[in-house]
């Protein structure tokens with residue numbers, strides 16, 4: 674049974690497992706391949722410099738796949754929890770889709786960026802909403818400054834977004850929950866280590882994460898089945 678007191682501050686980290694339950698491919702499974710490419714070869718600053726068309730082809734495909742996906746009961750349970758807890762819930766996701774927003778969550782921290790946003794690779798123009806597909810023969814999108822428009826995604830070798838806010842929330846939280854995340858990708862994999870000593874640590878997911886030993890409580894199963902049950906018990 675999950676107990677959340679009126680003074681608890683809850684940090685929830687979600688990973689690819691939650692989106693996978695809505696049918697979004699993870700690419701980090703056994704082979705980590707897209708066609709003949711390793712994912713690192715289409716999702717890195719080096720790939721962007723070498724072949725931006727290929728990068729946009731990859732992200733256009735991901736936009737198409739994510740457009741067809743709908744929130745599952747895990748996303749809905751998290752949105753409901755947010756309504757109950759208000760700013761005592763800090764929802765941080767490694768996922769780049771907008772399924773949490775579709776389910777009704779506000780203020781979701783997308784530490785790895787957002788699939789339906791783009792930004793200029795040259796000037797300081799802020800990221801903007803963009804759901805277009807840039808697949809050949811479409812031309813590559815350009816900014817007014819002449820720079821190239823790139824996906825608003827944290828690529829391999831880049832620093833995740835909002836780390837200051839994230840580490841502030843980790844310091845403050847009294848309950849830390851990781852859901853459907855492999856515990857492999859840094860820095861997210863180390864978040865749980867930051868809260869040991871001042872927060873309860875709970876893992877929810879179908880697969881054993883690499884950092885399992887850092888969690889004092891584990892709930893095995895699909896997030897879409899476990900979360901609604903866990904949160905339904907809250908009074």
Ligand SMILES: [Zn+2]
Pocket residue numbers: 793794795796797798816817818819820
């Ligand atoms: Zn620009």
